[in-house]
Amino acid sequence: MVGALAAAVIALVASAAMAAGTLGTPFSGPSPTRDNSQGSYAGMMVGQDQGRYAPMMGGQGKSPYAGMMGSQGQGSSAGTTGSSMMGSMGMVWLPSNGVPVSSIPAARARATSAARAAGLHPGEVMWFDNGFYVELKDSAGKPATEVIIDPRNGTVSTEPGPAMMWNTRFGMMRANGGSAGAVDSAKARNIATSWLAATKPGTTIKSIDAYPGYFTLDLQHNGVVSGMMSVNSSTGAVWYHTWHGTFIAMEDN
Numbered sequence: 001m002v003g004a005l006a007a008a009v010i011a012l013v014a015s016a017a018m019a020a021g022t023l024g025t026p027f028s029g030p031s032p033t034r035d036n037s038q039g040s041y042a043g044m045m046v047g048q049d050q051g052r053y054a055p056m057m058g059g060q061g062k063s064p065y066a067g068m069m070g071s072q073g074q075g076s077s078a079g080t081t082g083s084s085m086m087g088s089m090g091m092v093w094l095p096s097n098g099v100p101v102s103s104i105p106a107a108r109a110r111a112t113s114a115a116r117a118a119g120l121h122p123g124e125v126m127w128f129d130n131g132f133y134v135e136l137k138d139s140a141g142k143p144a145t146e147v148i149i150d151p152r153n154g155t156v157s158t159e160p161g162p163a164m165m166w167n168t169r170f171g172m173m174r175a176n177g178g179s180a181g182a183v184d185s186a187k188a189r190n191i192a193t194s195w196l197a198a199t200k201p202g203t204t205i206k207s208i209d210a211y212p213g214y215f216t217l218d219l220q221h222n223g224v225v226s227g228m229m230s231v232n233s234s235t236g237a238v239w240y241h242t243w244h245g246t247f248i249a250m251e252d253n
Contacts, residue, residue, distance in 0.1 A: 091164060091172065093118075096153035104251045107132035107149050114156035118170070120144050124252040126218075126225070130245035133159065133228070135209065135216075143209045145170035146216065162230035162239050168213035181213070181233030188215040188231040195229070195238050203227075214239075225250065 094114035101107050104125050111122040111134040123143065124135040132149040134156075146163040149156050158164050158171070168174050183191070189208055196203045196219070203226055206218040216230045228241040 091158035092155065093147055093158065094156035096155040099154050101132060101149055101151045101154050104249060107134060110149055110154050110156055111136065111147060114147065122253065124250065126250040127248040128244040128246060129248060130243065133244060143211050145211065160243060161241060162214045162216065166214040166232055167211060183231060183233045183236045185210060185215065191231050191236050191238065192217050192229060
């Protein structure tokens with residue numbers, strides 16, 4: 001069953017407009033499992049649970065996030081995958097322990113436990129009203145991937161969007177070969193700046209980090225963090241992170 005689902009995912013991704021480069025085999029790091037708990041991130045990959053993130057990858061749920069990863073992308077270069085493409089192929093790094101996470105130190109502790117087996121550690125931690133975002137770094141201090149933490153139950157999962165679909169090291173598919181992308185940091189910044197000027201006037205770039213296969217940028221409006229976006233390092237495609245909610249606080253370690 002898992003093999004059939006994986007094959008379906010690869011076929012769909014290969015035909016999606018946001019796919020970049022040559023797709024490889026699924027990464028074997030975080031477990032491709034579904035968390036059946038009922039927290040705000042519980043149904044992230046399924047679209048049937050009723051948490052705040054429930055329909056994130058599907059479009060069948062009943063929350064403001066319905067269709068988030070479907071056909072409602074921000075322009076022709078936004079990441080769009082189609083309804084329910086991911087099915088039950090979630091990427092859970094650390095299952096729920098049933099304990100709510102209500103602070104940045106608590107979120108960092110969960111991310112530390114989740115990342116240890118992969119030789120990673122948390123860097124930047126951001127707290128939004130929908131949950132926690134955590135940057136994971138390798139032993140050299142370079143950004144490796146991104147995860148989200150369900151504040152209701154502590155589940156740690158790969159962040160949807162670029163971290164899941166574009167990351168060539170820890171994503172669902174790995175690119176063949178290891179050559180650098182055609183888009184460097186300067187080009188990614190220029191692409192993002194142009195996209196923001198056209199779609200979110202007044203929003204500017206706060207910082208930019210290079211991940212395997214893409215760049216992620218923290219955004220700000222009037223000096224206050226307002227969201228995040230990513231730029232594919234091979235194609236220059238843009239993926240705006242619509243799922244976080246309102247910014248509360250952050251800590252960069």
